[in-house]
Amino acid sequence: MANIYIAGVPFDAHSSYLRGPALAPPHIRQAFFSPSGNMCTELGIELDETPGWIMGEDWPEKLEYQQISNYTSTLLDQGYTPLLLGGDHSITFPIARAIYGRYGPFNLLHIDAHGDLYHELDGNPFSHGCPFARIMEAGYARRLVQLGLRCMTTHQRAQAKKWGVECHEMKDWSGQLHLEWDGPLYLSLDMDALDPAFVPGVSHREPGGLTTREVIRLIHQLSVPILGADIVELNPLQDPSGMSAMVAARLMKELLGRMLMLR
Ligand code: MN
Numbered sequence: 001m002a003n004i005y006i007a008g009v010p011f012d013a014h015s016s017y018l019r020g021p022a023l024a025p026p027h028i029r030q031a032f033f034s035p036s037g038n039m040c041t042e043l044g045i046e047l048d049e050t051p052g053w054i055m056g057e058d059w060p061e062k063l064e065y066q067q068i069s070n071y072t073s074t075l076l077d078q079g080y081t082p083l084l085l086g087g088d089h090s091i092t093f094p095i096a097r098a099i100y101g102r103y104g105p106f107n108l109l110h111i112d113a114h115g116d117l118y119h120e121l122d123g124n125p126f127s128h129g130c131p132f133a134r135i136m137e138a139g140y141a142r143r144l145v146q147l148g149l150r151c152m153t154t155h156q157r158a159q160a161k162k163w164g165v166e167c168h169e170m171k172d173w174s175g176q177l178h179l180e181w182d183g184p185l186y187l188s189l190d191m192d193a194l195d196p197a198f199v200p201g202v203s204h205r206e207p208g209g210l211t212t213r214e215v216i217r218l219i220h221q222l223s224v225p226i227l228g229a230d231i232v233e234l235n236p237l238q239d240p241s242g243m244s245a246m247v248a249a250r251l252m253k254e255l256l257g258r259m260l261m262l263r
C-alpha cells in the first residue's frame with residue numbers, strides 16, 4: 001500500500017490577477033494541526049494513530065516546470081502517492097506529466113469555478129487559466145470531469161467540446177452528483193470552486209459556488225483509489241481571518257482520510 005506524502009508547492013508565478021497562493025502551504029499545515037480541533041476525520045479515521053501518511057515540507061521556491069515534474073516523479077518512484085498543496089493551478093500540468101509518466105493516461109476529476117481550458121491567457125500558455133488545455137492536448141488524461149464551473153466562456157466551451165471534457169456547471173447543479181469511475185483517478189481541487197461565502201481567501205472570488213459540505217461529500221463519495229491530488233489557489237493575502245485556510249485544511253484532512261481508506 002502506497003504511503004501518502006503531503007508537500008507544499010510554493011509557486012504562483014503563473015497567476016493572472018493576484019499573487020499570493022505561493023504562501024498557502026504553511027497556512028494550510030498550521031490550520032490542519034491547529035489545537036482548536038482533533039485529528040479524526042468525519043468518516044472515523046484517527047489520523048494521528050493511522051500509519052501511511054507523511055507531512056512533508058515545502059519544495060523550494062521558484063521551481064521550473066520540469067523540476068515540479070521531477071519532484072513529483074521522485075515521490076512516485078519512491079512509492080508515495082502525492083497530495084500536493086499549491087501554489088497556483090498552473091502546477092497541475094507538470095504534476096500531471098509525472099502522473100502520466102508513471103501510470104499512462106489517467107482519469108482526472110477537476111473541481112473549480114473555472115475550466116482552466118484557455119489556449120493561452122494574457123499571452124501565457126502556462127497560465128493558471130490553461131493547465132487543463134495543456135493536459136488534454138498532451139493526452140495525459142483519458143477522461144476529464146469538471147465540477148463547480150461558473151465562468152465558462154465561448155472559447156472554453158469549444159475547447160471542452162474538442163476534447164470531450166465532461167463539464168458540470170453550477171447553473172445545472174442540484175446539490176449532488178454521483179460519478180462512476182472505471183479506475184483510479186487524480187483529483188485537482190481549486191479552492192475557488194467553493195462559494196466565496198465559505199472561502200473568500202482566493203484570488204478570483206466567483207459567487208454562486210459549492211458549499212464546504214458539498215465538497216466534503218464529493219470527497220467522501222470517491223470510491224476508486226486516488227493516484228494523487230492537489231489543493232490549489234488558496235491565497236492567504238485574501239484571507240486575513242485564516243478562515244479559508246481552515247476550510248482548505250478540512251478538505252485536505254477529509255481527502256487524506258478518504259485516500260487512506262481507498263488504498
Ligand atoms: Mn483553477
Ligand code: MN
Nearest residue numbers: 113114190192
Ligand atoms: Mn479557479
